Amino acid sequence: MSAHMIDIVNLVKRYQTGTVSFEALKGVDVQIDRGELVSIVGPSGSGKSTMMNIIGCLDIPTSGKYTLDDQDVTKLTPNQLADIRNRKIGFVFQAFNLLPYATAFENVEVPLLFARVGGRKRKQRILDLLDRVGLADKVNNKPTEMSGGEMQRVAIARALANEPEVILADEPTGNLDSSSGGGIVELFHELWREGKTIVVITHDSALAAQTERIIHIRDGLIEKVTHGNQQGRRAAHVA
Amino acid sequence: MRPWHYLRQFFIDLSRQKLRTAMTTFGIFWGTCSIVLLFAFGQGLREKQIQSQRGMGENILVIWPGVTSLEYKGLPKGRRIRMTEDDVKSIRQQAQLIQRVSPEYIRWGIPVKRGRNLNNRRVHGVWPEYGEMRNIIPVMGSRFINQADIDEQRRVCVIGDRLAKDLFPRGGGPIGETLLIQGVPFVIVGVMKEKRQDSSYSGRDAWKIWIPSSTYRTMWTQPYPNNVVAQIVPTATGDQGESEINSILARKYRFDPDDPRTLGVWDTTRNVAFMKNLFDAFQGFLVGIGILTLITGAIGVSNIMYVVLEERTKEIGIKMALGARRSYVITQFLSETMLLTLVGGFLGFLFAALIIRIFPTFGLEEFVGIPRVNLFIGVMITVLLGIVALGAGIFPALRASRLQPVQALKLF
Numbered sequence: 001m002s003a004h005m006i007d008i009v010n011l012v013k014r015y016q017t018g019t020v021s022f023e024a025l026k027g028v029d030v031q032i033d034r035g036e037l038v039s040i041v042g043p044s045g046s047g048k049s050t051m052m053n054i055i056g057c058l059d060i061p062t063s064g065k066y067t068l069d070d071q072d073v074t075k076l077t078p079n080q081l082a083d084i085r086n087r088k089i090g091f092v093f094q095a096f097n098l099l100p101y102a103t104a105f106e107n108v109e110v111p112l113l114f115a116r117v118g119g120r121k122r123k124q125r126i127l128d129l130l131d132r133v134g135l136a137d138k139v140n141n142k143p144t145e146m147s148g149g150e151m152q153r154v155a156i157a158r159a160l161a162n163e164p165e166v167i168l169a170d171e172p173t174g175n176l177d178s179s180s181g182g183g184i185v186e187l188f189h190e191l192w193r194e195g196k197t198i199v200v201i202t203h204d205s206a207l208a209a210q211t212e213r214i215i216h217i218r219d220g221l222i223e224k225v226t227h228g229n230q231q232g233r234r235a236a237h238v239a
Numbered sequence: 240m241r242p243w244h245y246l247r248q249f250f251i252d253l254s255r256q257k258l259r260t261a262m263t264t265f266g267i268f269w270g271t272c273s274i275v276l277l278f279a280f281g282q283g284l285r286e287k288q289i290q291s292q293r294g295m296g297e298n299i300l301v302i303w304p305g306v307t308s309l310e311y312k313g314l315p316k317g318r319r320i321r322m323t324e325d326d327v328k329s330i331r332q333q334a335q336l337i338q339r340v341s342p343e344y345i346r347w348g349i350p351v352k353r354g355r356n357l358n359n360r361r362v363h364g365v366w367p368e369y370g371e372m373r374n375i376i377p378v379m380g381s382r383f384i385n386q387a388d389i390d391e392q393r394r395v396c397v398i399g400d401r402l403a404k405d406l407f408p409r410g411g412g413p414i415g416e417t418l419l420i421q422g423v424p425f426v427i428v429g430v431m432k433e434k435r436q437d438s439s440y441s442g443r444d445a446w447k448i449w450i451p452s453s454t455y456r457t458m459w460t461q462p463y464p465n466n467v468v469a470q471i472v473p474t475a476t477g478d479q480g481e482s483e484i485n486s487i488l489a490r491k492y493r494f495d496p497d498d499p500r501t502l503g504v505w506d507t508t509r510n511v512a513f514m515k516n517l518f519d520a521f522q523g524f525l526v527g528i529g530i531l532t533l534i535t536g537a538i539g540v541s542n543i544m545y546v547v548l549e550e551r552t553k554e555i556g557i558k559m560a561l562g563a564r565r566s567y568v569i570t571q572f573l574s575e576t577m578l579l580t581l582v583g584g585f586l587g588f589l590f591a592a593l594i595i596r597i598f599p600t601f602g603l604e605e606f607v608g609i610p611r612v613n614l615f616i617g618v619m620i621t622v623l624l625g626i627v628a629l630g631a632g633i634f635p636a637l638r639a640s641r642l643q644p645v646q647a648l649k650l651f
Contacts, residue, residue, distance in 0.1 A: 058560060058644040079564050085644075086562020097557045097648070101251050114562040158561070 002070055005165060005197045006032040006055060011064035013050050024050040026220040027064070032199060034165075037192040037230060039200040039208040042217035049170070051217065052201040056089055056168045057081045069165050086114050090159025094171035096151040098143045104130060104154045105139045111161040129157040133187060149180025156187060167191060167198045173207055185210055189230070249575045260579070263543045266536030267583025267627070268590070271620060274529030275591035279610035281522035287435075287608030288514055292507070294436025294444070296373040298338075300480055301440055301505040302467040308500035312493060320492050320501055321463045324452065327366075329487060330467070336475040336483050341366035342464035344455045345441055351448065352419040353406045360402065361441065362420060362448045364455025364464075370397070372470040374434060375444060381414050381429040388428075388451040395454075396420065397429035401445035418448075423458065425450065440466070440505060477506035530623070536583070537627040544576055544635035555639055556647025565640040572639050576632025577625075584624040588617075 013025040024047045032038050042048040053059035054066060057073055060081075066073050069088060076084065091097075098107045108126045117125065130139055133153040143151050152172060159167055169188070173181030185207065192198050200211060208214045211228040307318045327342045334340070344364035351360040369375070370383030377383050377397065388395050396418060398406070407413045413427045436443055455461070471480035481504050482496065489496035548555075555568055595610045 053645050056560070058648065079566075082559065082562050082564045085560055091560050093648075097553075097560070099554060099557065110558065111561040114558075114564075114567070162562075 002067075003033055004031045004067070005034045005036070005069060006030065006199070007065075007067040008055075009065040011054065011066060012062045013047075013054060013059070014062040024220055025054075025061070028217075028220070028222055030215060030222070032197065034197055035192070035195050036213065037188070037198045037200075037211045037228075038213045038215060039202060039211040039228065040215045040217060041202055041205065041208045042223075043203060046217045047220040048201050048203075048217050052168060052170050052199075055166075055199060056091060057084050082114075086111055087162045088165045090156075090161070090164040090167045092152065092155050092159050092167065092169040092172045094174040096143070096148075096155045096175070098151055098154055098158075100143055103140045103142055104135060104146070104157075107143075107154055108158045108161055111158060115162050117162075125161065126157075129160055130154070132160070133157045147180065148176045149183055152176060152180070152184050153187070156184070156191075160191070165197060167196055169198065169200045171202050171204070172200065173204065174202075181207075192230075246578075249578050259543050259546065263536075263539045264579055264583040264586070266539040267533070267580050267624070268536075268587040270529065270533030270536040270627075271584040271587030271624065272591045273532045274526060274620060274623070275588055275612060275616060276594060276610070277525035277529045278522065278616050279591065279595050279612050280608075281518070281525045282613070282616075283608035283610040285518040285522065285608075286611065288437075288518060291435045291437030292511055292514065293374050294434050295438050295507055296468075296470065297511075298471045298473060298477075298480075299372060299507045300469045300471060300477060300484070301507070302469065302484060303465070303503035304463070305501055305503045307494045307498055309495045309498040311495040311498070314493060318494070320488070320494060322467060322488065323463060324456075326488060326491065327464065327467055329491070330469065330484055333487050334469075334480075334483050336471050336480045337469050338472050339368040339372050339470040341369035341372065341468050342452055343369065343466050343468055344452060344459075344461055345465045346455075346459060346461075349421050349448075350419075352422075353416070356406055358405075360448055361446070362396075362450060362455070363441075364452040365449050365468075366452055368470075369449070369468060372468055373444065375449070376432040376434070377429040378432045380412070383429050384449060384451050389453045392453045392457055393451060394423060394425045395428045395451065396425040397431065397449045398427060399431050399443070399445040399447045400433045401443075402448065403430045420448065420450070421458065438507070438510070471508070477508035481506060533623065533627055537580075537631040540576060540579055540583075540628070541631040541634060543579075544572060544632060545638075547575070548572070548635050548639050551639075552642065552647050555642055556644055559642070559644035559647060568640040568642075569636045572636035573629070573632045576636070577628045580624050580628035580631065584620065588620060 008028060008030040011025055011028045012023065015022045015024060028051070040048050040051055050059070054061050057068070061074060068084065073081065073084060099110070105126055108129055109122065112122045112125060127136070127139065130136055133156050135150060135153050135157065138146060138150060143154070146154070167188070172184055172188070176184065188198055188200070189210075200207065202208055209228050210230060212230045214226045214228050216223040216225065304320050304322050307316050307320060310316050322342075324342050327340055330337060331340050342365070346362050348359040349362045351358060365384065366389065367383060367385050370377070375383060375397070381397075383397055384395065387393070398413065403413050406418070407416075413430055416427050417424045418427060419425075431444060434444070436445070452464075469480065469484065471477065485502060486496040488502065494501045555563070558567070592612060595612060598610055
């Protein structure tokens with residue numbers, strides 16, 4: 001087992017719109033260790049969203065190699081990618097992306113249904129997860145009946161449903177006021193201390209500072225890598 | 240995924256797009272209703288037609304003796320050929336394709352008297368087989384002419400149902416009562432059960448009187464029957480039966496068996512075949528219209544599923560990010576389309592069944608028959624709706640499943 005949870009080598013992503021071609025990523029190398037808390041920062045248009053999509057197996061690279069948990073994901077079929085997203089990656093989005101008509105319980109249930117987790121076990125797991133993010137009393141609330149911070153907690157509970165290796169958070173505090181945002185960051189820190197690998201994509205340098213390592217992207221290339229103010233159980237890796 | 244999950248999704252979509260969903264379902268509803276009604280009325284008409292034809296009897300040939308129109312073995316044309324009752328007996332013995340046969344003696348304008356009721360009626364002298372051939376079914380507690388009546392030249396008669404009502408207007412069984420036929424007393428042994436009859440060669444059976452052929456001949460000393468009625472076996476065609484009778488009689492009377500004019504033959508099977516084809520075509524036409532209506536409905540369903548797809552793109556993206564496979568997305572869309580179609584179809588079928596149920600109360604059955612639904616139409620509709628739903632749902636479903644997660648999430 002490699003020490004790298006995420007190993008990206010010379011990754012290129014090119015978008016073709018008619019005759020116009022645009023390179024969002026121009027050969028990026030990123031290694032993220034197991035249990036690391038990393039942020040990827042950059043201004044809009046820098047390629048960080050593309051980075052997030054590829055790390056999250058939502059998109060496939062044009063060229064280059066991406067190994068997730070010792071598995072080359074560039075060679076997988078759509079169904080295999082779906083299973084990877086289901087079991088190995090937990091997404092936390094800026095806009096929460098909860099199903100609007102479903103309760104907190106049902107939202108957390110979705111990935112468990114795709115993973116075919118059986119009835120009683122599933123129910124217990126959902127209740128545990130909602131308890132874990134501090135929403136034991138909002139189990140039957142719909143997103144419209146919750147605050148932004150609560151919705152993001154539901155999203156985190158959903159991301160944790162199948163005990164993924166990696167939590168991938170895209171501007172997780174972007175739609176939140178500072179106090180709920182702080183609570184979310186706190187939750188990420190707890191998960192990190194429990195051993196989860198967490199990747200936060202943001203343009204907010206204050207948020208990025210609260211990670212171990214900050215990868216700066218600009219114009220589709222890695223500009224620099226700096227230390228954050230969090231110190232993990234092991235020394236921070238600065239490439 | 241659990242079925243209830245799909246079902247829940249379905250009701251959520253339904254409530255989001257109430258009017259559009261209702262109108263879409265109405266398309267399927269209307270299509271199904273049309274097919275069922277058109278088919279049912281077509282079936283009703285056909286059955287009415289068949290019933291009416293049964294009034295004449297099934298696979299019936301009516302044969303009149305005539306005049307030869309071809310020279311044959313040195314004999315000139317223009318000879319009158321007459322049939323005797325013995326000839327009918329030889330047909331009964333020799334013909335392979337003839338199931339039943341009977342001579343028919345007919346006399347018009349015979350005074351028939353019962354009490355003060357005196358009218359000129361038609362009297363037919365026939366064999367016992369005649370009743371079965373021509374579907375003259377005796378009402379309960381009565382009978383048709385039998386062999387003993389023939390052998391003993393009994394003065395018994397069977398009368399049509401309308402005539403029975405005319406003679407016995409106050410009800411009371413006519414059976415066992417006596418009629419005076421040309422002054423001779425006859426005992427009524429049978430009354431014909433009411434039946435529909437759409438064609439005839441000597442008036443409607445409802446007004447006739449039948450007596451044994453042997454009795455008839457003693458009354459009027461008529462040596463030749465007016466015509467012969469024959470019933471061919473179900474496996475033979477009318478033409479085959481006709482040529483067999485021709486050849487039997489041609490041997491005896493020495494005429495050309497291929498002469499079409501010697502014997503006048505009314506082949507009722509030809510009408511039956513014609514009517515059957517006509518009604519098959521008619522019903523096919525009706526069902527075709529119904530299917531076209533249903534296809535219009537299907538296009539509506541397909542359309543609304545595209546709308547649903549537009550609205551749900553983001554949700555599909557979320558689900559894909561959470562691990563939904565293509566097959567899940569396809570199943571969700573298809574099952575929704577199926578449900579929509581089946582609900583519409585079921586309601587359409589129910590509504591049509593209701594119309595069919597209350598239709599007889601309108602009293603129009605004499606003109607259009609009684610509409611009928613049967614198992615076949617039920618199965619056909621179900622299969623058709625399945626195909627329609629699949630056709631309507633598969634394209635939106637495939638498109639939904641081909642969305643890239645990134646595009647669906649609209650992350651950039």
